[in-house]
Each structure stands twice: as C-alpha cells, then as structure tokens.
Amino acid sequence: MTGHEGKAPSAVTFHGSWTDFAKIALPNVLLTLVTLGVYRFWATTRERQYLWAQTRFIDEPLEWTGRGMELFIGFIMVFFLLGLPLIVMQLVINGLVFQGQPIIAGVIIFAMFLAIFYLTGLAYFRALRYRLSRTYWRGIRGGSDDQGFTYGWSYIWKNVVAAISLYLLYPWASMSLWNERWSKMSFGPYQFESNADWKALMKRYLLFYLVPFLIFVGAVALGIAAASSGEGGDPFSTAGGVAGAVAIFIGILGLYIVMPLAALLYYSKFMRVAIGALRLGDLEFDFTARSPDWILFWLANLAILMIAYGFAFAPFSLLIATDPTQFVQQMEAGESILSVGLVIGVLIAIIPIAFATSIIRYRSWKFFVVHTEAFGEVNLDRMTQSTTDSSSHGEGLLDAFDVGAI
Amino acid sequence: MTTFFDAWHFDGQSAVRRKVEIQAIGRQFYLLEPELRHGPFHFDELRFLEAKGDARVYGLAGKDGWRLGVRGHVPEDLAPLLPASKTYGGLIDRLGLGKASLVFAGISAAVVAVVLLSPQWLAPLIPSSVEAKLGNALVGDFGGRFCDTPQGKAALAKLTRSLDDNPKDLQVEIANIDMLNAVALPGGKVLLFQGLLDQAKSPDEVAGVLAHEIGHVRERHVMQGLLRQMGLAVVLGGFDGSGGSTLNSLLSTTYTRDSEREADDHSLKALKQANISPVGTADFFNRLASMDGSRDLKDRQARTMASYTSSHPLSDERRKLFEKAVVKGSAYKPALTSNEWRELKTMCAQDKDVKSGWGFDIE
Incomplete structure (x- = not known):
C-alpha cells in the first residue's frame, strides 16, 4: 500500500x-x-x-x-x-x-x-x-x-x-x-483555494437518499405477496410466511448493510471531489x-x-x-x-x-x-513563513463536541 | 569534525534547507554555509523537538520554524552543549514510565476515594436553608401539580406523622402525574406520584413507600448523591467515550443501591414503630418485580448482571425483605382508615384547580 x-x-x-x-x-x-x-x-x-x-x-x-x-x-x-x-x-x-x-x-x-x-x-x-x-x-x-x-x-x-x-x-x-x-x-x-462542485455528488447522494425508500417498497411488495398467498392458518408455516420473513430479512439487511454501504459510496466520492478541488499556490x-x-x-x-x-x-x-x-x-x-x-x-x-x-x-x-x-x-x-496568528488553546471545542477535523 | 556527522538548518523564513556546520564559541554558536554565516545563537535557547533514528531536531526559543537537525555521531565538544533528548517530557522522563505510572495511579485512586467518601461528611455540612432553596429551585410548586383537599391533606399528614417523629421539616406532596414512582428531593421534599396511589391496593403499601423516601431524607442521601455524582462527573470527565461513563455508573449505582438498602431498613423500622404491616409493601414490590422481570430471572448469572446495572436492588429481593419482616400473629393496624384512604386516593380527582401531566399539552 x-x-x-x-x-x-x-x-x-x-x-x-x-x-x-x-x-x-x-x-x-x-x-x-x-x-x-x-x-x-x-x-x-x-x-x-x-x-x-x-x-x-x-x-x-x-x-x-x-x-x-x-x-x-x-x-x-x-x-x-x-x-x-x-x-x-x-x-x-x-x-x-x-x-x-x-x-x-x-x-x-x-x-x-x-x-x-x-x-x-x-x-x-x-x-x-x-x-x-x-x-x-x-x-x-x-x-x-x-x-x-x-x-x-x-x-x-x-x-x-x-x-x-x-x-x-x-x-x-x-x-x-x-x-x-x-x-x-x-x-x-x-x-488554499477550494471550489469543489457539489453537483458531482448528487448521483451518489440520491442513491443513498433513495435506499430507504427502495427497501421500504421492496418490503411492502413482499409483505403484500405474503398476505395474498397465505391462506390462513399459521402464517409462518405457509409460503406467505416465508415471504414475510424474507421481507423482514431484507429490511434488516438494508438497515445494517446497504445503508452504511451507500453512505460510504457517497463519502468516498465526497473526499475525491473535495480534495481534488483543493489548490495551494501551484x-x-x-x-x-x-x-x-x-x-x-x-x-x-x-x-x-x-x-x-x-x-x-x-x-x-x-x-x-x-x-x-x-x-x-x-x-x-x-x-x-x-x-x-x-x-x-x-x-x-x-x-x-x-x-x-x-x-x-x-x-x-x-x-x-x-x-x-x-x-x-x-x-x-x-x-x-506564515504570518498568521497561532492560537494557543488547542482544539478544546472540537473535543467537547466530539467531531473530527477533516 | 569527526567521522559521520551531518547538520542541517531551516531558518524559519523560507523553506530552503541549508547544509551547515556548527561553530561553537563558548555558549554561543554560528551555523556556517559555504558563503553565509547564520547567528550568533545561544545554546541555552535551543529546545529539543524530536528524535528520529539517529537524527535529532532542535528548535530555537522565540523563532518560529527555526530548526537545527543533527544526524550521526555528535562531536564530543558539541554533545554536552545540546539539550537532552526527551521521550515523554517532564516528570515521566525523570521518574521512568513504570514509577510515573504508579505515582499517577496512586494519586488517581486517592482522588476517586475522596470523591466517593467525602459526600458522607460534606452533605451534613450544607445548611438546611441552602438545601431547601435548592429543592425549591428544582421543583417549586411543581407547576401547580400538587393535589390539595383538606381531607386528603389531613390523611397524608396523619400518614407522615405515624412514620416520622419530626414531620415538621418534611414536605410530603401528591403530584398529579400518572407515574408509578416516588422521589425524595433536597430540602426534605418527598413527592408521591398519583400513578403510585392509583394502583396501590392498600394504604399500607403507600406507607411503606413513603417511609422509604423519608428514609432517604433522614439518611441525607439526596445531597450525598448529588455531590457524589458531580464529583465523579468531574473526575472521570477526562476519559474519552464510554469508559468513563461505565466506571461512573458502576461506582455511583453501587452507592445508590446501598442508599436504597438503608432507606428500606429505615422504612421497615418506621413501619414497625407505627405498627403497620409490611405485607402491603411486599405486595407492592411483588407487582413491581413482575413488571421489571426480576422475578423471572431464574438464571443466576443473568440475575447478577441485572443487579450490576440497576440503581436499585432487585424488586424481588426487596419483596423478600419486607415479607421476612412480617411478624405472624401481630396485631397490625391499617395505616389509614378506609375513609381517609379514599380521601387520599381521590384527592387529585377532587382538586378542581390542580394541573395534570407534564404540562407540555395545551390546556
């Protein structure tokens, strides 16, 4: 590496x-x-x-x-x-x-x-x-x-x-x-000069933004399928029950895997665009x-x-x-x-x-x-040499709010 | 100059790296380039900055970005003039990592011990007028949520009198909030919530709970707990993330659990003195236990874990405690007559101008 x-x-x-x-x-x-x-x-x-x-x-x-x-x-x-x-x-x-x-x-x-x-x-x-x-x-x-x-x-x-x-x-x-x-x-x-273009991020962002809706729609569709194919009785023994379980599984999968993944895709793009637009002198x-x-x-x-x-x-x-x-x-x-x-x-x-x-x-x-x-x-x-003031009191504020610098 | 020795210099004005030789004259030195001489500088103003491999970098006091780097075997006449290397800096380098850690650990243990133990001595020193003011500032009249009818108040006063020898410095109130709880606050304030009265099956139950809260007041737990919490928050505030709060809750809940024990003991004594049966209170904890699930914790390990995390002793244990205190064949008398009990229970419903709930709803 x-x-x-x-x-x-x-x-x-x-x-x-x-x-x-x-x-x-x-x-x-x-x-x-x-x-x-x-x-x-x-x-x-x-x-x-x-x-x-x-x-x-x-x-x-x-x-x-x-x-x-x-x-x-x-x-x-x-x-x-x-x-x-x-x-x-x-x-x-x-x-x-x-x-x-x-x-x-x-x-x-x-x-x-x-x-x-x-x-x-x-x-x-x-x-x-x-x-x-x-x-x-x-x-x-x-x-x-x-x-x-x-x-x-x-x-x-x-x-x-x-x-x-x-x-x-x-x-x-x-x-x-x-x-x-x-x-x-x-x-x-x-x-430093920075004029990164936010529009380059929109495709990835919309993906992240829409993922919850897509997961929701998928789960609902499966749920409907479950309801229509289930013919009474114990819901978890029928095919409908299985579809319902799959819907729940997809929901959990979406929440814990797809969402963070979509967020990471966006963040990856953000860093590339943001740092790519940075200039310092030549x-x-x-x-x-x-x-x-x-x-x-x-x-x-x-x-x-x-x-x-x-x-x-x-x-x-x-x-x-x-x-x-x-x-x-x-x-x-x-x-x-x-x-x-x-x-x-x-x-x-x-x-x-x-x-x-x-x-x-x-x-x-x-x-x-x-x-x-x-x-x-x-x-x-x-x-x-830089002529800027250098403050003497660290990053206490940042520390207090638990946020990162970049 | 001896075998392998290399010195370089940044003047802090530009980024140009200069290969230099160090010319020492007494406590002063010059940095020599082929056609340029920098200085004079004072050895006393050199500051050790960092070591990397066999290279060391020094700064100069008051000169931003000024650097002198040396690599290799420092000539013998020069070596004693350069400041000593530091690893951790200050105290830790002087004592060594092991000794310094022990010293720090000792100081930390002493500080924590003071924070945990001193509230016991400090709390009684706080004048009761200050405590009363704090209680008022915190709660006031609870936004008009204290219920008040002459009969209900009389019943409450009678109950308090029977449980405490000196009820004058207590302020017991029924708060018109549907919550199964009771609290003791600074300044001898005790609040019983209406939710507790609603589900109580007998005045004996309420007597047990009230005596428990009075126990907190009499044992001065309220200010102690406040002081201890504040102290721990300050002392453990240096920890990042969840480590500090875990330690904090571990240390403080142990104390709150001890306080709850003391308050339960106080309650048992007060009930005995008033000749009120502890059965009611045991029933109350029995219902609470079925709510918090501690009655079903059959697995011992799970029980142990639950007891670490809760601020109170398990309800089920408390039920047993109160059950054990019942003296068979004893001629207990009810805490209140059925008339008084009805007046107390319905006091909030009868009080026309009492406010209800948390006050966020628009009335």
Whole structure:
C-alpha cells in the first residue's frame, strides 16, 4: 500500500509501521488509564508527532509541534465556559418546567440549541486552523487569519437550508462549507483555494437518499405477496410466511448493510471531489481512494474493534465465572457489589478498546496519506513563513463536541 | 569534525534547507554555509523537538520554524552543549514510565476515594436553608401539580406523622402525574406520584413507600448523591467515550443501591414503630418485580448482571425483605382508615384547580 506500483512516485508518502506506532500507543493507554484520562491530551500529541514525522511531502517529513498542555488548557476552558453553564442551564430548565413555565423553558432550550449549533461550526473551523498552525514542513507552517466566527453562522444557515430541502441539498451544504473552510486556510505565504462542485455528488447522494425508500417498497411488495398467498392458518408455516420473513430479512439487511454501504459510496466520492478541488499556490491535490478501498478500510477497522471488544469482555466473564454464587449471595443480601475486582475489570476492559482505537487512528492517517497525491511545483525560496496568528488553546471545542477535523 | 556527522538548518523564513556546520564559541554558536554565516545563537535557547533514528531536531526559543537537525555521531565538544533528548517530557522522563505510572495511579485512586467518601461528611455540612432553596429551585410548586383537599391533606399528614417523629421539616406532596414512582428531593421534599396511589391496593403499601423516601431524607442521601455524582462527573470527565461513563455508573449505582438498602431498613423500622404491616409493601414490590422481570430471572448469572446495572436492588429481593419482616400473629393496624384512604386516593380527582401531566399539552 505504499503506492509505488510502477507509477511515478507519489509526492506524499507514509513511512511508518504499526509496530513502531504500538510502542507509542501502549504506554499512552497505560498513562491515560492511571491518570483517569487526563493524559490523553499528551497521548494525542505523541501519536501525532509520530504520524506527522512518518509522512513525507516530496523529500522532507512533516512535523507536529502541538503540545499536550495546550489541548489540556483548551479542554479545561471549554469545561468551564461551556460544560458548567450547560449543566446549570439544564437545572434551570428542569426547575422552569416543574414550576409551570414551559414556554420560557422552550425558549431557553432553543437558544441553547442555536448556541451549540454555532459552536459546532466554529469548532470545525478552529480545529482545522489549529492543526494547520501546528503542522510544519521545512520550518514553514500553516494557519488562518480568520477566527471562524462568520463560518459559525454559515454552518447554521447552510445546514438549515439543507434541512428545509428535506436534506436533498445536503451535498451542497457540506461541500460549500468545505470550500468556505479551506478557502480561509493558508500554508506559508499561500492561501488554499477550494471550489469543489457539489453537483458531482448528487448521483451518489440520491442513491443513498433513495435506499430507504427502495427497501421500504421492496418490503411492502413482499409483505403484500405474503398476505395474498397465505391462506390462513399459521402464517409462518405457509409460503406467505416465508415471504414475510424474507421481507423482514431484507429490511434488516438494508438497515445494517446497504445503508452504511451507500453512505460510504457517497463519502468516498465526497473526499475525491473535495480534495481534488483543493489548490495551494501551484500545487494541486488529488485523493485516489475509491469505494472498494473505503469498504476494505472500514471492514478491517470493524474487525479490529470486534477483536478488541472480545478482549475487553474476557476479564468480566472470568470474574463472574470464577465465583458466580458469591456475587449472587452478596447481591441477595443487598450488600455492596463494588469490589476491587470489578473496578479493575472495567479498567482492564478499557485497555484493548483504547489500543484498538489508536490503531484505527493510525490506519486512518495512513489511509489518508497513502491516497493523497500532489502535483505541481513548490518554489522553496518563495515558500516563506506564515504570518498568521497561532492560537494557543488547542482544539478544546472540537473535543467537547466530539467531531473530527477533516 | 569527526567521522559521520551531518547538520542541517531551516531558518524559519523560507523553506530552503541549508547544509551547515556548527561553530561553537563558548555558549554561543554560528551555523556556517559555504558563503553565509547564520547567528550568533545561544545554546541555552535551543529546545529539543524530536528524535528520529539517529537524527535529532532542535528548535530555537522565540523563532518560529527555526530548526537545527543533527544526524550521526555528535562531536564530543558539541554533545554536552545540546539539550537532552526527551521521550515523554517532564516528570515521566525523570521518574521512568513504570514509577510515573504508579505515582499517577496512586494519586488517581486517592482522588476517586475522596470523591466517593467525602459526600458522607460534606452533605451534613450544607445548611438546611441552602438545601431547601435548592429543592425549591428544582421543583417549586411543581407547576401547580400538587393535589390539595383538606381531607386528603389531613390523611397524608396523619400518614407522615405515624412514620416520622419530626414531620415538621418534611414536605410530603401528591403530584398529579400518572407515574408509578416516588422521589425524595433536597430540602426534605418527598413527592408521591398519583400513578403510585392509583394502583396501590392498600394504604399500607403507600406507607411503606413513603417511609422509604423519608428514609432517604433522614439518611441525607439526596445531597450525598448529588455531590457524589458531580464529583465523579468531574473526575472521570477526562476519559474519552464510554469508559468513563461505565466506571461512573458502576461506582455511583453501587452507592445508590446501598442508599436504597438503608432507606428500606429505615422504612421497615418506621413501619414497625407505627405498627403497620409490611405485607402491603411486599405486595407492592411483588407487582413491581413482575413488571421489571426480576422475578423471572431464574438464571443466576443473568440475575447478577441485572443487579450490576440497576440503581436499585432487585424488586424481588426487596419483596423478600419486607415479607421476612412480617411478624405472624401481630396485631397490625391499617395505616389509614378506609375513609381517609379514599380521601387520599381521590384527592387529585377532587382538586378542581390542580394541573395534570407534564404540562407540555395545551390546556
């Protein structure tokens, strides 16, 4: 998967190995566990340092200069400026509802919803800006002079338009937000340009959009067939019953397999169109991952997670299997079931899952890098230092809303 | 310069890579190119950034993008002047991964212990006026959903009096909401929902449930639980994803289960003192058990798992507890006369201006 199969060597290459990465990921998991999660900001930083350093653009590796402390400060800021007020507002709303003021409570809920919506957009913007400002190549970094406040409003109104159109215009909303976001970013002296065309996404999107209807129609047709051929009696012993069962089966198949697949087809197209439209100075980019690549990528991720969950639940089964009667007795006597073993069991269960998710982050980065191509020329003399501000407080907002940067 | 040693430099102004030699003069140094000299720079301002194979990269304090990279065997006169490599940075490098982990684990365990145990001491320190204000802020008059008729209120007051020696600092109300539940809130507020009264077969059942909620108030569980929940949310908030919330619910439900046990004990004592039969309460839990399915959990393992996840002890266990407390041949008296019981049950229906439901419906 290094992309050297006879073609011209790619300008963007990845040189890491997952065993080297594991030497970073495992101590990260250990330290995160013993600090009750506080270390995860430093863990993220160490992961990124490795991933960036293993990624070469033309001849030089990238460098991640973000620090754990700034992510931590960002998290603390969001906790006090956003988390605590939200908890307080929740109590106030409860009180208002109980005191018979549902209208005021409704207004407050709507205002909070709007604020969170705005901040989510802002968070996407700020996270991208933060990541670019901490990414160096040959001593030059990226960034943005924009604070992202107008982007927050765009995020609201474009999503509202998408919703009004029953999400038919969702590709337009997400693509124009992508363009808007990237057009405000820069690297060195160059501004990113992005003018991806959302209409190229519509065929794939309509496929995704219509799948539920098609499944529904199919299920109904089969259901009707079932009703007409079933001649009373036990419905599941007749041919009609079989058709009914098939209809249910197709419904489940659609829900859990066809829908995610259709979503992946759309997402694959989105990334190709979006990155393909990106320019930086004389550089053009391309993203070569096609749907089968994405499907394999996700299937492998899924398998890794399943294995991790298997390992996570093993200690529990052992714990209960070793002495089930003792637990039941304790419980029947109404005694505390909080045992050291149980807490350690949960803590140990976190290890494989946390490790698996960091391996998945490694795979995602590798997937992204391996499929990214760049064309054009870089004039090293003209590639001068970025003059953008670099904010000092990480991606706390993004963290709070649990959203990704790209 | 000795055998294999290579140094390169980015000045942070342009992306041009410069092959340089390091010329050290005391605590200062120059970077030499064939026709260009950069510097002077101070060794003290060098910052270690990263190591890759046998290469190390340094930055310079206050100079954005300035980089000095060295690869290979650093000359002996230069080596002590360069900052030391870091793996984790700070404390962890100094202690070593193993020792640092133990230190962190110790601190974490202490913090969790404080959060779990301190509410027991902290809750009684909160002045009752503050608690009462909190209770009012949370519930107020419940949006006019408290039922009120003189006879019904009198019956409720009698029931409360029989179960508690000091009913003055309790505020027991019937809320006109069709829900099979009862709650104890900060400030000695106890709410019984109308749904509970509707399905109750005798006043003895309601007495048992009310005594249980009074138990929560008397044992100061309400503020304890609130403090503990807040503390755990803060302490475990650092965990990503579901790990923290799983630990949180595991730790807190164990405490709520203990609280429920204490409240049940309190209820049994109060019933005994009032000479009310626990049979009614046992019946109540029996019906609850058939609803929550715990009576049918024959498989022991399934039972154990269910008990981990629920905040209350299993209804079936509680039924047994109350059944066991019945003293055969004892001359129990009913909690209320049949007249009082009728007035209490129908209080909400009789109250003309009480609001109903959750208030989201348009009246």
